[in-house]
Structures are given as structure tokens and as C-alpha cells.
Amino acid sequence: MMRRTGLLRSKELVIFLVLVAICGIVTIVNPVFIHPSNIMDIFLMNTVLAIMAFGMLVVILTGGIDVSVGAMVATVTMVVGNFMAHVTGNLFAVFLVGIGTGAILGFLNGLLIAKLRIHAIVVTLGTMSIIYGAMFYITGGEWVTQERIPQNFQQFGRTVFGHIPTVNGGATGLPIQFLFVLLAVAVTWALLRFTMFGRSVFAIGGSRISAERAGFRIDRTVILVYLFEGILVGTAGVVHTSIVRQVDPNAFNGFELQVIAAVVLGGASILGGSGSVLGTVLGVALIAVLNNGLILMRVSSYWQQIIIGLVIILAVSMDIIQKRRTEQRQTRVDVETAEGIQ
Amino acid sequence: MDSASEYVLRMENISKTFPGVKALEGIHIEVRKGEVHALVGENGAGKSTLIKILSGVYQPDDGAHIFFGNEEVRDLTPVEAVRQGIAVIYQDFSLFPNLTVAENIAVSQNIEKKRLFVSWKQMRDQAARTLARLGVDIELDQELGRLSVARQQLVAIARALTYEAQLIVMDEPTSALSRSEVELLFTIMRSLRDSGISILFISHKLDELFAIIDRLTVIRDGRYMGTYPRDDMDNQKLISLMVGRPVEYTVYPKRTCNDPVLEVRNLSKRGNFFDVSFTLHRGEILGVTGLVGAGRTEMVQAIFGMNAPDAGTLFIDGKEVIITSSEDAVRSGIGYVPENRLQEGLVLQQSMGNNLVLVTLDALTNRFGALVAERKNKVVDDGIQMMAIRPADPEMTVSKLSGGNQQRVVLAKWLAKSPKILIVDEPTNGIDVGAKAEIHKILRDLSEAGMGIILVSSELPEILAIADRILVMRRGRIAGEFDGATATQEQLMSKAILGSISEHQE
Numbered sequence: 001m002m003r004r005t006g007l008l009r010s011k012e013l014v015i016f017l018v019l020v021a022i023c024g025i026v027t028i029v030n031p032v033f034i035h036p037s038n039i040m041d042i043f044l045m046n047t048v049l050a051i052m053a054f055g056m057l058v059v060i061l062t063g064g065i066d067v068s069v070g071a072m073v074a075t076v077t078m079v080v081g082n083f084m085a086h087v088t089g090n091l092f093a094v095f096l097v098g099i100g101t102g103a104i105l106g107f108l109n110g111l112l113i114a115k116l117r118i119h120a121i122v123v124t125l126g127t128m129s130i131i132y133g134a135m136f137y138i139t140g141g142e143w144v145t146q147e148r149i150p151q152n153f154q155q156f157g158r159t160v161f162g163h164i165p166t167v168n169g170g171a172t173g174l175p176i177q178f179l180f181v182l183l184a185v186a187v188t189w190a191l192l193r194f195t196m197f198g199r200s201v202f203a204i205g206g207s208r209i210s211a212e213r214a215g216f217r218i219d220r221t222v223i224l225v226y227l228f229e230g231i232l233v234g235t236a237g238v239v240h241t242s243i244v245r246q247v248d249p250n251a252f253n254g255f256e257l258q259v260i261a262a263v264v265l266g267g268a269s270i271l272g273g274s275g276s277v278l279g280t281v282l283g284v285a286l287i288a289v290l291n292n293g294l295i296l297m298r299v300s301s302y303w304q305q306i307i308i309g310l311v312i313i314l315a316v317s318m319d320i321i322q323k324r325r326t327e328q329r330q331t332r333v334d335v336e337t338a339e340g341i342q
Numbered sequence: 343m344d345s346a347s348e349y350v351l352r353m354e355n356i357s358k359t360f361p362g363v364k365a366l367e368g369i370h371i372e373v374r375k376g377e378v379h380a381l382v383g384e385n386g387a388g389k390s391t392l393i394k395i396l397s398g399v400y401q402p403d404d405g406a407h408i409f410f411g412n413e414e415v416r417d418l419t420p421v422e423a424v425r426q427g428i429a430v431i432y433q434d435f436s437l438f439p440n441l442t443v444a445e446n447i448a449v450s451q452n453i454e455k456k457r458l459f460v461s462w463k464q465m466r467d468q469a470a471r472t473l474a475r476l477g478v479d480i481e482l483d484q485e486l487g488r489l490s491v492a493r494q495q496l497v498a499i500a501r502a503l504t505y506e507a508q509l510i511v512m513d514e515p516t517s518a519l520s521r522s523e524v525e526l527l528f529t530i531m532r533s534l535r536d537s538g539i540s541i542l543f544i545s546h547k548l549d550e551l552f553a554i555i556d557r558l559t560v561i562r563d564g565r566y567m568g569t570y571p572r573d574d575m576d577n578q579k580l581i582s583l584m585v586g587r588p589v590e591y592t593v594y595p596k597r598t599c600n601d602p603v604l605e606v607r608n609l610s611k612r613g614n615f616f617d618v619s620f621t622l623h624r625g626e627i628l629g630v631t632g633l634v635g636a637g638r639t640e641m642v643q644a645i646f647g648m649n650a651p652d653a654g655t656l657f658i659d660g661k662e663v664i665i666t667s668s669e670d671a672v673r674s675g676i677g678y679v680p681e682n683r684l685q686e687g688l689v690l691q692q693s694m695g696n697n698l699v700l701v702t703l704d705a706l707t708n709r710f711g712a713l714v715a716e717r718k719n720k721v722v723d724d725g726i727q728m729m730a731i732r733p734a735d736p737e738m739t740v741s742k743l744s745g746g747n748q749q750r751v752v753l754a755k756w757l758a759k760s761p762k763i764l765i766v767d768e769p770t771n772g773i774d775v776g777a778k779a780e781i782h783k784i785l786r787d788l789s790e791a792g793m794g795i796i797l798v799s800s801e802l803p804e805i806l807a808i809a810d811r812i813l814v815m816r817r818g819r820i821a822g823e824f825d826g827a828t829a830t831q832e833q834l835m836s837k838a839i840l841g842s843i844s845e846h847q848e
Contacts, residue, residue, distance in 0.1 A: 196457050199445065206440035213436045215421060215453045273440035 011267040015282040019289060026293035033296050037166040040174060044243060046288040047177040048073070049255075050281075051236040053262040054188040055106075055229030057280045060263050061192075062225050063205045063272025064113065064120035068128035069233055070255040072105045075135045076237025081144030081247030089150025098241075099234035105131060106230015110223035128256075135249065144247035157242030177239045184232055189277040197224060205272030261312045262287050269319050286311075348375045350508050350540045351428075352409040356402045358391055358564075365391045366402075366564045373509060378531055378541045380551050380558035384584055384835070385634050385800045388564040389544055393511055396542075397430045398423040410508075424450070429502030430511040435494055437501075439487030444469035446486050447500045454505060472500040476530055492523035499530065503539075510534070511542045516550055517635065528554050546633050546839050548577050560584060577840060578832075585831040591779055591807040594786050596827035599623035599810065602660070603794040604676075604763050606645065609654030614640035615818040618654070622763065622794040627785060629809025629826065630798045632838045637818035638798045639681055642765045645796075646678040647671040658762070672701055677756035679749075681767035681798070687752040688740050695722045695736030697751055702758045725754030729784065746777030753784060764788065767798040782808050802831045814838050 026033045052069055059066050080098045087093070105127075112123045146154075160173030192198035200221040203211040211218060241247060266283025268275025287308065294304045349372050356369040366388045373379045383389050394400040396408075398418040408415050410426045423430075437446050448465035466482050473480055478496050486494060495515060502510050516524045531541055531554060545551050551558070552572060560567035560583045567583045604622040609615065615637035622628050630638050643649040645656065647665040656663050658674050665671045671678070680687050688697055699706055699718050706717040722736045729750040731743075740751060749769060756764060766785065770778040786808055789795050799805050805812055805826075812824040814837040822837040 194459050196452055196460055199441075199449070199452070199460055202441060203438050203449065206438040207436070209434075210436040210438055213420070213432075214449055215424070273438075 012276065012279050012282060015265070015267055015279065015286065019282060019286050022286070022289055022293060026289065026296060030296040032167060033293060035167055036164045037172050038292070038296075040160075040164060040172050042288050042292050043178050043181075044175040045292070046284060047175070047181050047243070048236045048240045049258055049262060049287065050181045050284045051184045051232050051239060052229075052259045053266075053280050053284050054184045054277065055232035056259045056263045057266070057268055057275055057277065058188065058192070058201055058225050059120070059229050060260075060268050060270065061201045061205045061272060061275050062222060063208070064222070064225065065260065065270075066109060066124045066226065066229060067121060067256045067260075068105075068109060068124040068131060069229070069259055070252040071128045071131040071135070072102060072230065072233045073237045073240065073255065074249055074252040075105065075131055076101045076234050077241050077247045077251070078135055078139050078144070078249055080238055080241050081149070082139065084150050084153060084241075085144055085148040089153040091153065091156060094153065095235070095238055098238035099231055102230040102232070102234020102237060103227060104230070106226045106228070106233065107223065109230070110226030113226065114219040114222040139249065141249050143249070146246045149241070149245050153242065154245050157245055175243075177243060180235055180239050184235070185277060185281065191228070192277065197221065201225060202273060205269075205274070207273075258287060258308075261308060264312055264319075265315050267315075267319075269323070270316055271320075271323070348411075349373065349409070350375045350411065351396070351542075352407075353392075353396065354407040354409075356392065356395060356406045356408075358388075358395060358400060358402055364564060366395075366561075369561060369564075369566045370569070371559045371566075372569065373540045373542055374556075375508075375540055376535050376538045377556040378535055378543055378554050380543045380545060380555045381561070382545070382548075382551070382558055382580065382584060383561040384563075384802075387561050387584070389561065390513070391564075392561070393430060393513065393542075393544070396423070396511065397428060424454075424505060427506055427508035428511065429505065429507035429509070431495070431498045431502060431513065431515065433513050433517070435498040437486055437494060437498055439485070441486060442483050443480050443486055443489070443497055444482040446497050447472055447504060450501055450505050468504060469500070472503050475503060476500055477533065478526075478530070491518045492520070492526070495519070495527070496530070499534075507539065509540045509542060511544070513544045514546070515543065516545060516547060524550065548580060548839055562586065577836070581832050581835050581839075585802060585835045590775060591782060591803060593807045594782075596810045596825070597626065599626040601625070603658065604645075605657040605660075607655045607657070609641065609644060609651050609656075611640065611644060611649065611651040611653075613818075614644070614649065614651075615815070618815075618820055620813055620820065620823070622796060624762075624794050625789050625792050626811065627789050627795045627797055627809045627826075629805035629812040630796060630815060631800060631802065631805050631812060631834055632815035632821070634800065636815040636838070638815050639767055641815070642678070642767060642796060642798055645671070646676055646765060648678075672759065672761075675762035677701075677759060677761035677764045679752045679756060679764070679766045679769060681771065687755075688748060690739075690741040692740060693736060694726070694731065694738050694740055694743070694751055697740050698722045698725045698736070698755050698758065700755055702755075721758045725751075725758055728757065729754040730780075744773075744777075746773040746780070749773060749777070749781060750784075753781075757788070761793065763794045763796070765796045765798070768800065769797070770799070770801070770804060778804070802834055805834070806831065 023033070032038055052073065056066060056069065076098050079101045080094055083097045084094060109124055109127055112127070113120045116123065156176070159176040161176070162173040164172050166172050192201065200211065200216045203214065203216055204218055204221060208218065262283040263275065263280050264270055264283070265286050266275065266279035266281070268279060290308060291304060294307065351373040353369065353371045356366055357364070358366040369392060371381070371392070381389050381392070391400065395402050398420040401417070408418060415422065415426065444466045447469040451468065452460060469482050476496060476499065480489070480493055480496065486497060489497070499510065515527060519527060535541060543555060555572050557569060557571050558575065559569040560580065562584055601624040602621045603624045607619050609618040618641055620628070630642070632638055640649055644651045645665070647667045647670050650666065656665060663674050665674060668678070689700070695718070699721050702721055706713055706721065708714050725731070726734045726736065731747050731750050731754065740748060743751065769781050769785070782804070785795055785797065797805065797809055806829060809826045811826055812829055812834065813820050814822045814824070814834055816838055824833060
């Protein structure tokens, strides 16, 4: 049975309550929000964010960060799009190429971070620039237009389960892409929960020195973490292509911030060591609902950016403040005991 | 009993040379099966170096022999030490605050067995069994960081038991515990001993030590001073074995100064220091010593405005001053050379010249706030000349200077401000003897020129060489005051470690 500490549980509960409150407000302003077809829309539009967020969660749990995921996923979509335009639309081959591309990029990030022992934000800022530069140099930044995407892949992307009538008379259903989100949730949860790899992720994030002394192989874990993230980014890239059925190399400019924001809003500590899959699910949902809700409430998209930014700062500062309070409480306990000896 | 003569650990002829320093020389230590053995020595005597050799972190010099049981072990690594049943519990416990108690206890087993998957049930079972063996009750699913220090320590001990530790090394295990927690720890230590586990116990607290140990080994200045059964030892004898490092410095004549420049009254801060009162005079060097963690640095940082006290007053030249920031302190004429000059005293990536003017910038700028080059150059040249900094190149990046020269840059920086009061915290830590002697001379020259100096130092010979008066701090309080001309190392050490017991004896 999964057991959690009070702090984690309450953190996630708070996020959940905020989520419910926002849903309530949006629904009152514009009831279309809770229409099943809008919900399916939200699901579809945020699959890529969700899949990538679980990779980012694992990275952030170790105390790392990866700002190159936007560049990575853009590159995966370009590779996949061109692969389909020039070679084949075979689903298996497409996923293999997409995931392979993401995995290689993630592995390289991990290798640099583990071996050079430079902070992840510096390494991934560098690789972000390199990846974007190389991608645009090789492809010339050309779009892969819809007519160049094979029919079978377009068909795959349109697959939905069930029948849900839309507001304007059409029909939709649960998008097939959502299955990949469920898969990413399940795999990430199981990895973190039941494997020594998962425990080493938490251990390194909690105390790197202790992890070293306990005999965890830190380099290996760090490389695996970024590799895992790369695999999820690769998956997300293929999923994205199946949704929009064309490739725009600029589609993911700044997307890394959304991904990091989802994880942080989901209660993961930016300092590493604490966070959960459930929290990240809620964090993604929060961003998804904010994005969709603000549109339905006809708030300017510039405001959306400002609001999401404010929410992130709020969430991070609450985390840091709470940590400081706990530390202070701890020292006070020590002091009292130390004085007790006198 | 037969097993009493059996040794779980024998270390023979252990030496360790670091570049330029002989940290250990010919140390012996033998720990019997099922005994509590103390390792005793001053700060810097080499205890932690010895422990790091024992745990495989450092390799000893040639000629050393380490036996676990009857087997000699060569090229010991940390992993091998654990496999041989050596568990070192560092002062920080090396636990994971964000994991549960059960995980913290079971983690070593999971790594040792190279498991790929974890079983929560198995972890909780193992943790519950181990805690039961210790006879303590701790909620297994509690996040470790939320436990008290004493309970975290029990978790660390429990973890050591999971890998069948034969010898548990505990570094200052009682330093953060209350009286009743110490009692519980000792009860547990005794029951471990009775079950055949040996404990090597590092502590300064002699009164506690005698309550629990069977034998002790003393090291002084990296040398072996002997192993003694508890019953052959008493406080005075032990202290005389611990101290008495040769004085290799020039001992300056001591002065009596009567013109107060700084008065500290009833300064307190919870958890740092309590009810500290003293007076510093013009032209005097006041030594402040005590064990690491006695609150010395915290106290002087409070005077310098870096560590806000809860209570107390400061008087400078007889007038009450309120200092809430280091800027206030500088304005009131106080200079501070921190212990960790690299972290707090210097901007390492900047040039020597820029570092030298760091605290005098206000005086070097014109009314538009722009730096006046001639004024700056004068301060820089004066500083380099006065402190004989080598190489005398103001453009040199500070990080490239030697440790002794870095220390001089920090001193020169403050001298440009000509403070009335200068606080120096461990000014000669980590620099060679020649450079130490020079720093001593500089401090004496400054005091001759009328500056009042507070010298915080763990090194008793240093304090005795240059301090006119000496305060000893113990557990956050001023435990005693001594005249620099007559004090001895034994007296200072007794005050620093014994407190109440020796007070009764005096």
C-alpha cells in the first residue's frame, strides 16, 4: 500500500483544491468548459506537456533541471516528420526513430552533467543552443507540411475512442494520444516506487553526500535520469506530430518553461528530493485548465503568460519558505536539547 | 571470557602524509570484540584522519598494517570497509531526510544486494526488526527529516546493524543530545557491546566518556600517546596526555591594558551562545578559545552584525552601539577577518587590488560615486607594502595567491579602514609555520599601534604565544578567563572540555 507523509499529502490536496476552485470559476463564467468535448480537447492539447512533465519530474527529483527539452522535442518532430516524408510512415518505425532521437539527446545531456559535474542548468542551456542550431542548420528550418505526412500516420493521429458529440454538432472521443499519457504515468510511477533506480533518484535529491557514502552509483543514476527523460521527450515528439499532422520547427520555443512549471506547480521541490507523480499530474492539469479556462474567459493570451508566471513564483516561494521553517524548527529543537545538558 | 581478548580491529604503524604536513605518525589502535573504545585528542590531533583511513576514504602511508579480526586488509576502500563490518556514523549521520525511516534503514542492504527492485514490505520488516533489536520504537513511515536529532541518530545506528557491523565508529555522538537522550544512547551502546559489537567512540566530553568506555586511546598532534583502561585514567591525567603540543612560535611578552574599547554585556543567542560578557582594551590581543562548536564564531559574528543576538548590549568607547548589519559594524570601527577567508573574506575571481579596497570604497570615491584612481592606488600600494604580499602585483587574481598571502590580503583590506577593533577568526588555519609566525607578528604590530584585537583560535600554542588575555568558551558560555602570561595549555583545555567537573575540583 502506498503511504505518504502528511506534508506530501497535504501539498497535493492543496493543489487539488486550487484546481477544483479554478474549474468552478471558469465553469461559472463559461459553462462550455465542462462540456465533455471541451474536456477531451484539454486532454488532447496537453498530452505532450504531460508526457514530458513526467520526465522532467524525475530530473528535478535528483536536484537537476533540463531546459533543453523544448529544443529536444522540436528536433524529434523534425526528424520524425522528415523521416515520414522521405522514408516510411510505418508506425513502429516512426516511434522507434522518434524515441531513439530523444534518447540519444537525453543520454548526451546526462553524460555531460554526470561526468563534467557542471550544474545541469548550465549544461542544458548549452545543449539547448547546440540542438536548435544543429537542427536549423541541417533542415534549413523548413516545415514538413501536412501533405507530406503519410495517410496512415494521419489516420492514427485522428483515432478516438467512444463517441462524444461536440458543441457545434460534430463528434469526438477520447484521443488515442491520451493512452501515451497513461503509459508515461504508469511507467514513471512504477520506476520511482518499485525500483532501486527510483530510490536512488530520491536519495540523490535528498542528500548527494549521503547517497555517495551509502554506495549509490550517482553518475549512472544521473545518466539514466536524463536518458529516461529523453525517451519521454521522443515519445512526446511523435505524439505531437500525430496531433498537428505537420511539423513547425518553432512550435516549441519556450515550451521547457511550461514543462518545468507543471512539475513545480505539482509540488516538486526545485531543490530536489521531494515530489510525486500524482503531484505532477495535478500540476499539468492546473496549467491545462488555466490555459483553456483563460481562453474560454476571453482573457488575452499575454495575461495567461503573466498569470502562469505568477503562479510559479508563488508555488516555488511557498516551497522554499516551508523548507526554511522546517529547518528553523529543527535547529530550535537541537538548541533546546543542547541547553538541556547545561 | 575468551572472546574478550579477541581483537575486531588492529591498526599498526599508521602514518599519513599530506603535501607538506605529517597528519599521523606511527599510530596504533586496537579494539577488542565487544568493547566501547574511545579515541581522544584535541581539535586537529588527527582523529578524523585516522577514521577516514579506517573507513577506506584515505590510504595510509607505506608500512601500515590494518587487521580486521585476524585478517590483514590492504588497499582498503569504503565499500570494502563496509563489507568488513566497519560502520562509520558521521556527525551528519549521512541519512536521507526526504526518505522514510524504513528506507533509510534498509538502503544499505538494498545496495549491497544489488537489488533492482525494492519491496516496501521487506524494507519495513527489516527496519522493524532492526529497531526492535535496539529496543526503540520509531514510526517506520515517518519522513526522517521530521524526527529529532536523537532519533535520527538511532536510525543511523539501526542502519549500521543491517549490514552486520562488527565495529561502529561514532563521531561526537552526544554533541546534540539532551541528558536523557544521552542516557538512552548509552543504554543502547551497552546492549550492543553485550551482543559482541565493538564501538569506537570519539568525544571531547570526558565526563560522559568515563561513564561508558572500557578503554581509550589518546592521540596528540598525530602521534600515539598510549591506550589505557578506564580505571587507570582520570581527567587530569587524560588532559595532560591530550595537550602539550610543542610551542613552535615566538612567545611575545604579555601586556596589561586598561583602556576599554569594546564592552560586551550579557550577549545571548538561543542555540549559539549564552550570557557572554567581556571587555576588550585598546592595544590588547584577547584570545578566545574553546572546542569547535563552543559558539566562538557565532559570538564574534554577532558583534560584527552578521548573526543577530537575542539579547545583550555592546559599548564602543563607552557608548552603547546598536549593530544590526556588517555595515553598522564597519561604521563603528570593527573589522572582521572570517575563519573561512575563501568563502567570506575575499572575492576570489577579482584582482588583489579590487579586493584590497572592498571595505574602503566609500572613502575612495568622489561625490558622484566614481572611484578616484589615485586614492585607490594609494590604498592598494600601502596594503601590499605593509603586509608584504607576494607577488606584489595588484592585478593578480586573488585565487592564484598562496593561502598565507590570501590571508594577508584580507588583513590588509581591513587595515586600510584602520578599525579600532579587529576580529580575526582562526587566522592561521591551513597555512605553513613561517606564514603563521608572520601573521602573529602583524597582529602584534597592530595591537602595538593601539588596535584592540579579538583572536579566535583553536590552536592553544598560538593563543598562548600572542594573546594578552584569554577567554575559554564552552557550550556557548565563557567558561573562564586567563592571564596570557601565566596560562598553560592544560588549564585552557580543562576549561574547554570539563566545565562543571573541573570547576568543582578547582
